[in-house]
Amino acid sequence: MTVLAMDRIGFSRDGRPILQDVSFAVGAGEMVALLGANGAGKTTILRLLLRLLHPGRGKVLLDGRSLAGMGRRELASRVAYVPQGHAVTFPYKVRDVVALGRLAETMFSPIVSAGDRAAADAAMGHLAIGHLADRSYAALSGGERQGVLIARALAQGARILVLDEPETGLDYGQQRRLFDLMRHLAGEGYTVIATTHDPLRAARTFTRAILLRRGRIMEDGPAGQVLSEQTIATLYDADA
């Protein structure tokens, strides 16, 4: 069943088309890779899904309802963003970073309740990172940080996770653990949508790939089939 969809989306900046006629529908339990050359429009799609941008044409639909009329709180409880593992200078403990996911529920109240703490602990337990709870977030490795940011998204209560190049800066082992985790969550019915610059891994790991070329969908289908040598060559050859 479709949980999140784009219906004939068009988006321009300064009169320049960035996305044209982009349509797709994603169901629960799908793990979707969004691939394309630099500037193809991947991040723009993520930002539209999170309603950080508004489409010029078409609609983004969550459970069949347009995002346009949805409250910020409702949206945040359904769709969570996992940014690239960013560096922080403040000495937050991991538990506090995960509890920040509850801000969507507490409407930005600075008070984190016992319930919020319990949700944060549950999310860390779910991802088997409870042992990091009292560590400083700033002192974690890139892979550990990504795990914490995913826990924050789970603490938010969202079942749809939107990740921006989650493998960036991670070594091979950390990448593998991260993708295993994403696959595990998809197996539990979470919807995972991630941009990536690694077509070979996407072909092996994701259930589905959407290939974006110059703001249009070039291919959309089972990742292992869609990501052939030929399509990968076309996708990344800007002059072709």
Ligand SMILES: Nc1ncnc2c1ncn2[C@@H]1O[C@H](COP(=O)(O)OP(=O)(O)OP(=O)(O)O)[C@@H](O)[C@H]1O
């Ligand atoms: N704030 C902005 N103002 C003007 N143009 C922008 C802005 N953000 C993005 N763009 C343009 O929109 C197009 C799509 O950008 P987007 O970031 O979605 O691409 P991407 O596929 O995510 O690229 P990358 O792989 O480099 O992250 C690019 O041509 C980019 O220059």
